[in-house]
Amino acid sequence: MMGIEICGKIDKVNGKGLSYKEFVERYMEKNKPVVLTGLMDDWKACSDWVDENGQPNLSFFSTHFGKSRVQSPSFAISDSYHKKQNCSTKEFTDQKRVEMSVSEFIDQWCKEPIQEHGLSSNNGLTDKSVLYLKDWHFVKEYLNYTAYSTPHFVCDDWLNLYLDSYRMHRDPDSYQEKDEISCSDYRFVYMGAKGSWTPLHADVFRSYSWSANVCGKKQWFLLPPSQSHLVFDRNMKACIYNIFDDISEYLFPGFKKATWLECIQEQNEIIFVPSGWYHQVHNLDDTVSINHNWFNSYNLCWVLDLMLRDYNEAKEYIEDIRDICDDFEGLCQRNLAANTGMNFYDFFIFLARFSLANSVVLDTLARDAENIAGIGSISPIIQQLVQNLSSIQKIALKMKFLECFSGDQGFMLDLVETHKNPKFSKLCYSLIRTCESIHNRQVLSFCSKTVATQDSRTSIVIQNFCDAVSSPQDLVKYIDTVLTEHTSIESSE
Incomplete structure (x- = not known):
């Protein structure tokens, strides 16, 4: 499909007929993705946030949450500018960011000719910018509005339980009230028009993630951790940005060997993305989703492994100033916090x-x-x-x-x-x-x-x-x- 090899689909399972023990044994312990159905029937978000036509209820968002201002990087622009960039250039490993209120975002969304967007002949990108609201800390901002209840399969969430009581950073020099490093939680709302998308990435901390489609449809492309090296350049430094770009075989010699799982996630379905799975996601319809990053006893080793890799890389990068640095290890730890999140x-x-x-x-x-x-x-x-x-x-x-x-x-x-x-x-x-x-x-x-x-x-x-x-x-x-x-x-x- 479109230059990549699809080797299989992701299981879809009715969550009402699945026990927690079965979920752990089949998916969490095996680090295997799955789509769960039947778990969102009683969510307030599924009625408030969706209009009678099954579309995002944008007027409800504007009326009730319109004054929210989401700090960068919560809004991203998907556009053809990035498609033209060298995927190995660090500057372009994420989407261009802007800041605006929710009302301003929705006003801009309503002006867009959304029928022009989508995963089409231009590999999911158009010549016109498509705004995508990302990483909105909705739960923290609206404590008295219970939009959803976390399914019990994915509630063993040490990360967010901890952040509800403590900040992650102990170093006051690295703490800022609203920066991403001192993130208040990892529970997000995403909103995007048809054609908006998220570039190839693996999740923060190499955490698990789950994503629930309140409305709309997403197309997921996932790569098993055993193949993650295939989407990096020959120096294992830069990751491919968009898997549908014209990828240089010289810069990324292993890319064509990668075999992907593909999934169409429908409305009212929840996808579980395990640790270390690189994925790229496209909104096939106007979409609103709820997303959590989390870790627990089953994937703590992934978190430490990522930190070790990032630490060694950060340390190597500044090794030449060790002799003149009063607190070299402290500098390494500050850089690790800035790059990794802790x-x-x-x-x-x-x-x-x-x-x-x-x-x-x-x-x-x-x-x-x-x-x-x-x-x-x-x-x-x-x-x-x-x-x-x-x-x-x-x-x-x-x-x-x-x-x-x-x-x-x-x-x-x-x-x-x-x-x-x-x-x-x-x-x-x-x-x-x-x-x-x-x-x-x-x-x-x-x-x-x-x-x-x-x-x-x-x-x-x-x-x-x-x-x-x-x-x-x-x-x-x-x-x-x-x-x-x-x-x-x-x-x-």
């Missing part, structure tokens, strides 16, 4: 806080299992919490050899103080609600008092271990202590 210190603090939250909930449920028994078995929740801690421990074991943790970093996570912080209580509540959704068990009422009063006997584990975690090695030992304590509780029952 650095090793940020990731470590995230892992430590999330470990503590899992240990608090695990301790509470394990010790009170007998009292909670009336609601059904909680062993699936306990097993999930243990798996979460074990997966974090594996990542921490890999991180302890990193140069940035070889000496005194000058920071630590005080576990006792963290445990007392209301932000941490919020994280624990969110984790409990996630477990409830996944396993269809109501346990929050049994845990709320413990979490709210910081009365968990996990504090005993904390104090028996140490008062702070300041390195991946500390975190490994802490998780060992928690899991050993959990085993002893199970043995005594």
Whole structure:
């Protein structure tokens, strides 16, 4: 098709007939994409955001959300200018950006002769610009408007649970209230006319993503991670921008060997895009979609692997100034945060806080299992919490050899103080609600008092271990202590 080889389609599965366990085993663990149907019937967005003709209800957006101003890079222009650029040039690896209000965006959209746009003889690009609203942090901006509920298959979302309580960056020098690096969350609304599109890319942090079509139709082209090297140049530095360009065989010698999966995503369908899958997406109709990036115990290794690659690249780039730099490692970490979205210190603090939250909930449920028994078995929740801690421990074991943790970093996570912080209580509540959704068990009422009063006997584990975690090695030992304590509780029952 159009110069690329399509080797297969993506499964479409009725989500109502699929269990969470089946989703994990068939798709999440295998890192395999799937389209899920039947999960959006009760979404408010599917009625409010769609008019009687099945088109985006642009007047509703203008009336209710029109004053929203979305900072760059939330609006992108798809145009033939980029098509003419050398795909190996870094400047053109993303679409041109502008800033405007939602009302201004919709006014511009209504002026466009949308019938001229589309994936057609010009490989999805026209001589006329097509605006595409991207990366609108709708959930954060409109907390009192519940447009949708996250399907339980994809709600084990450590990234957004954490960002609802904490910022990702610990370095105040790299923090800005509205910059993309200090991103408030990774839950977005996309809106685009027929013909708008997203260039070839793999998702931020090499996270999972899910995308729900509230209205419209998308065409997806996906490349398995095992073939990702085929869309990079011979130096493995620059990625192809548009797979339908006239690609130079000299610059990209492996491109013609790539074999793609293709998918037409219809209205009210949700696509799960696993870690490391490069994809390019075209809107075949006027489209509104909801998109999340997320990671959990099943793809943490992808996040660390990307950070290691980006760190080594950033370090190599400035190696010649090491001898004259007062804080070379600090500079490497700042560059890593700027390029990747977080650095090793940020990731470590995230892992430590999330470990503590899992240990608090695990301790509470394990010790009170007998009292909670009336609601059904909680062993699936306990097993999930243990798996979460074990997966974090594996990542921490890999991180302890990193140069940035070889000496005194000058920071630590005080576990006792963290445990007392209301932000941490919020994280624990969110984790409990996630477990409830996944396993269809109501346990929050049994845990709320413990979490709210910081009365968990996990504090005993904390104090028996140490008062702070300041390195991946500390975190490994802490998780060992928690899991050993959990085993002893199970043995005594």
